[in-house]
Structure formats: structure tokens, C-alpha cells
Amino acid sequence: QVQLVQSGAEVKKPGASVKVSCKVYGYTLTELSMHWVRQPPGKGLEWMGSFDSKNGETLFAQKFQGRVTMTEDTSTDTAYMELSSLRSEDTAVYYCTTDKGVGNGVVFDPWGQGTLVTVSS
Amino acid sequence: DIQMTQSPSSLSASVGDRVTFTCQASQDISTYLNWYQQKPGKAPKLLIFDASNLETGVPSRFSGSGSGTDFTFTISGLQPEDIATYYCQQYDNLPTFGPGTKVDIQ
Numbered sequence A: 001q002v003q004l005v006q007s008g009a010e011v012k013k014p015g016a017s018v019k020v021s022c023k024v025y026g027y028t029l030t031e032l033s034m035h036w037v038r039q040p041p042g043k044g045l046e047w048m049g050s051f052d053s054k055n056g057e058t059l060f061a062q063k064f065q066g067r068v069t070m071t072e073d074t075s076t077d078t079a080y081m082e083l084s085s086l087r088s089e090d091t092a093v094y095y096c097t098t099d100k101g102v103g104n105g106v107v108f109d110p111w112g113q114g115t116l117v118t119v120s121s
Numbered sequence B: 001d002i003q004m005t006q007s008p009s010s011l012s013a014s015v016g017d018r019v020t021f022t023c024q025a026s027q028d029i030s031t032y033l034n035w036y037q038q039k040p041g042k043a044p045k046l047l048i049f050d051a052s053n054l055e056t057g058v059p060s061r062f063s064g065s066g067s068g069t070d071f072t073f074t075i076s077g078l079q080p081e082d083i084a085t086y087y088c089q090q091y092d093n094l095p096t097f098g099p100g101t102k103v104d105i106q
Helices: none
Strands: A003-006 A010-012 A018-025 A033-039 A046-052 A057-060 A068-073 A078-083 A092-099 A108-111 A115-119 B004-007 B010-013 B018-025 B033-038 B045-049 B062-067 B070-076 B084-091 B095-097 B101-105
Touching (some): A010 A018, A018 A092, A018 A115, A033 A068, A033 A108, A046 A078, B004 B084, B010 B018, B018 B084, B018 B101, B033 B062, B045 B062, B070 B084
Antiparallel strands (some): A003 A018, A033 A046, B004 B018, B033 B045, B062 B070, B084 B095, B084 B101
């Protein structure tokens, strides 16, 4: 059973960067495709991008291209998402989630508990 | 990018009611459509994958159907614990989510 545990809440100033971690339990990170999804307060879910350990492939939603970096430390089974040039609109809960590997497309399960990132001057 | 719409954006029903709402894709996505339930302050939970396949452990009152561009999610006998927002998610090239349908009890 895969379990994802994320790092704690962050408060950042506009223009800064934030790095959120997601540690994998019960599985090896190299066997997983890790995705990141965010949710602004009171709003819906937005897919940001993914990193596939198996082939090193990264995919990003166009709006985050150039501003997001996704990395992994396979020695600790921890995935990271770094978002730079933060602005107030980046205030959101950030989730890591994996592709369950069932069905014919990308199916997100399980999910981390979420990390609230607040951008405020 | 494929755009997803959901309707209605919110609904209110009584315990025991049959509840149905829809998700529409801007282009054909075959059955690459999943449904998630999200309760306040919690991460989303997978309920249905590939349009109609019930995730293990999910109550059978939840069901999904559809293919192509039009999809339907049904709760057959609404329960108080079903109060949540439900999101559809497609995977054709890159994943995208619908805006959600919020379900409340009357």
C-alpha cells in the first residue's frame, strides 16, 4: 500500500521560491510516476506536472513551464516540487499523487495530505 | 488542452435520493475519465476510473457511465457521508480536471 507524506505548510514572500517534499512509504519511488496538483482556496483542482522515475520524463502544464521544477531523491524515496517567482495567485494547497497504474489512462491514487503554501508580503 | 465542464456546479438533495450529474469534455476522450470525491480539508479520493470502473472498497451506490465527450456520475441513494465536491478528470494527453459539482443535503 503506497502512502505519501508531504512537508509542512510554508509562508513565502512574492518573488521567492518554495520547495515541497513528498515522501513515499510502502513502495519504491523509482517504480512510480509522481504528479503534482494544486488547489487554490475555495477553488478546483489544477494539474501542474509529473516526473516519471522509470524513464526520467517530465511533463508540465503550459502555465507552469519555466517556473516549476520536479526532482527526486531515490535514496530517501522523496519527490520534490519547486515553484519559483511566487505571486499571490500561487497561494494554494499543493498535493502529490501517483498514477495508480490501472485502467487506460492516468488515474490518481493515492494522494498526499496536501501542503498549504501562502504567498504574502 | 482538453477542457472539462461539469453541471450542475452544485446541487442539494435528500438522503436516499438518486443523484446524477454530468461531465463533458471538449473533445473525444474515449473512456479516459475518472471521478474523485473531495471532502472539506481532505485530499481527493478516487471513486471511479475509466468512466465506469468502481475503485476497490468504494460503495456500490456510486456509479459512472459514458464515453466520448459525455459522462455521467450517479449516487443511488444519497447518504449523509456523501456530502462532498466531485471532480471528473480526463487523461488524453495531459490530465485536466473539471470544475467540480458540490453535493449537499437538503
